[in-house]
Amino acid sequence: MFQEPGSNERGQAMLLSTIWLALAVALAVSVVWFGQRLGAAGHAQGVADAVALAGAVEGRDRAEGLAARNDALLIEYRVRGGVVSVVVVADGARAESTAMTGADGPSG
Numbered sequence: 001m002f003q004e005p006g007s008n009e010r011g012q013a014m015l016l017s018t019i020w021l022a023l024a025v026a027l028a029v030s031v032v033w034f035g036q037r038l039g040a041a042g043h044a045q046g047v048a049d050a051v052a053l054a055g056a057v058e059g060r061d062r063a064e065g066l067a068a069r070n071d072a073l074l075i076e077y078r079v080r081g082g083v084v085s086v087v088v089v090a091d092g093a094r095a096e097s098t099a100m101t102g103a104d105g106p107s108g
Helices: 010-058 060-069
Strands: 072-080 083-090 093-100
Touching (some): 060 072, 060 083
16 A cells, blocks of 8 residues: 555556556457458358359359359269258368259259
8 A cells, every 4th residue: 555665566557557458459369360260151151052052953063163263162062862962161161061953953
């Protein structure tokens, strides 16, 4: 409570302020990073959905082309029992999707 002549408690306040500022910056960086990951996951899922539908309607070549145009990589493409299943990677995020083929199946 009482300050002795010549003591410097301002140093403690500066240290605590610096620590709090560092924590606030770390929190802000974490929030931005998490937001970017969520955005990447959403983009990857959207691409996977579109690629699965394209594959179901027009075949694998069309699905690969659509993935490439969306800066994604089609890493798995399967057709089983009238269902096309795909796995894509876009913006560092992996996503899966399926789509039903028509009665005749995909054309490619």
